[in-house]
Amino acid sequence: MARESTCRFAILGMLCREPMSGYDLRSAIERSVGHFWQESYGNLYPTLERMAEERLVELEPEERTQGGRIRKVYRVTEAGRTALAEWLRRPVLPHVERNELLLKLFFGAQVGPEDSLAQVERSRAEAEGLLAALRLIDENVSQARSGDPEFAYQHLSIRAGLLGLEAHLRWCDEAREALQRVKRTAGSTKKKGAR
Structure with missing residues (x-):
């Protein structure tokens, strides 16, 4: 069985805690699970977009920063919570560490x-x-x-x-x-x- 990308589940877990922007997600990951889990911006943003298309997450109403930029804040949907719970219940796949x-x-x-x-x-x-x-x-x-x-x-x-x-x-x-x-x-x- 092919290994499923766990980036989406790290994102869902973080968004279950509170709605966040992509930048906030990256920072939260670094501060909380960063000693055993890393996500790059290059992977985080495309995954967020796919998850929004799949309706696992949704955008909150747009906010403007002081600089006038639009800040995209995502929150988890019920479908996202269900997907996370299903993943959490699955057995962990064997992992060979690359050291x-x-x-x-x-x-x-x-x-x-x-x-x-x-x-x-x-x-x-x-x-x-x-x-x-x-x-x-x-x-x-x-x-x-x-x-x-x-x-x-x-x-x-x-x-x-x-x-x-x-x-x-x-x-x-x-x-x-x-x-x-x-x-x-x-x-x-x-x-x-x-x-």
Whole structure:
């Protein structure tokens, strides 16, 4: 079965929270689910237009900005809510992650341990930054929304991100040790061969 684009369902979920413009949707996605879900403007606007044609969303009466531009604000329709609920009930399709770091490490013997170690160190530094940002989000959301009925559901995604990043950091430490052993072994083999 072909994988259905989930962009539309991310949009429907956001619009169930409140009506938004395309710009507002992109910002809301970045602020809320951005640690595990991304949508580009290039995908967001055409999807919104298709969804309007399918009557999953509709435009609210036009607003003019202070600059005189028309601001298109979308809201979800009953058909959109139904489509989202149906999608939420379907089993998640198996997903094979495309991980460039792991692909590079798999073929790392072609360049040696130093280059692979540098890749791991960059990934570790990035993960540390993401983990710090996600911990701050978790703290802020926990304080601000703990009484909100949607909080428990949303907090599950934050926890998955936190635990995934913590696991990645532990893996980076193991990878660093393994690559340093390879580097030492390669260095001692070169010294023996030079004698």
